[in-house]
Amino acid sequence: MGCSLASRLVALQKEIKRNHDPDFLFIEPSEMVVTSELRNVAAMGRRDTVYDIGPFITLVNTPVFEAQWQERPALLGGQVAGADLVAASKVDLSGTEQITAIAAQLGRAGGIVALSTTADRGIRQVLEQLINGRGAGF
Amino acid sequence: MKIVNISGMRGCGKTSLIRTLIQRLGARGMRSAVIVNEDGEAAYDPAFLQNHVVAAEFVRGG
Numbered sequence: 001m002g003c004s005l006a007s008r009l010v011a012l013q014k015e016i017k018r019n020h021d022p023d024f025l026f027i028e029p030s031e032m033v034v035t036s037e038l039r040n041v042a043a044m045g046r047r048d049t050v051y052d053i054g055p056f057i058t059l060v061n062t063p064v065f066e067a068q069w070q071e072r073p074a075l076l077g078g079q080v081a082g083a084d085l086v087a088a089s090k091v092d093l094s095g096t097e098q099i100t101a102i103a104a105q106l107g108r109a110g111g112i113v114a115l116s117t118t119a120d121r122g123i124r125q126v127l128e129q130l131i132n133g134r135g136a137g138f
Numbered sequence: 139m140k141i142v143n144i145s146g147m148r149g150c151g152k153t154s155l156i157r158t159l160i161q162r163l164g165a166r167g168m169r170s171a172v173i174v175n176e177d178g179e180a181a182y183d184p185a186f187l188q189n190h191v192v193a194a195e196f197v198r199g200g
Contacts, residue, residue, distance in 0.1 A: 022169040023170065024142055024163060024171070025172070026170060027172075027173045028174045028178050031148045042143070058146055059145070059146035072147075089146070089150050090150075115151070117154040117158045118154075123158055123159070
């Protein structure tokens with residue numbers, strides 16, 4: 001992430017806090033951004049503004065995970081590293097064994113959330129993390 | 139305000155998850171805002187933004 005983009009994100013975070021102060025500010029970055037960069041940006045804004053840094057959630061696309069892991073391991077690994085919660089998305093299109101294999105491949109012995117917005121799976125777990133959980137490292 | 143980051147490759151369902159979470163939180167009386175990279179802008183239609191978020195910003199390259 002470049003300096004100008006990071007600065008823009010920090011400015012927007014602070015602007016939204018000051019002008020609207022929502023309960024939650026969701027950030028949806030492009031696929032090229034990794035979790036450590038987002039953590040830095042979130043932390044920068046707290047130098048002069050008060051807000052909480054919630055969970056960093058990384059989604060992995062279950063049906064195509066294997067191919068993406070083969071093709072772009074550094075990028076996918078950078079998104080997963082440091083995430084508070086990893087969810088295997090679109091599980092309605094895949095089998096249980098795929099989810100288990102992804103958890104093992106990513107080294108998340110604690111498990112990952114099986115998620116499907118279509119089938120309403122895993123949403124409650126994510127909501128629980130948002131409302132009652134805390135982001136790690138802050 | 140709590141900042142929540144949802145990361146992942148293109149097409150992994152980030153927008154669908156965020157939209158679902160915003161709607162569920164709204165049903166509990168909680169207010170949400172979004173900062174979205176411009177690739178995902180089309181998935182946030184004006185009606186959704188008007189009805190469910192207090193602020194929406196779209197950033198180039200983000």
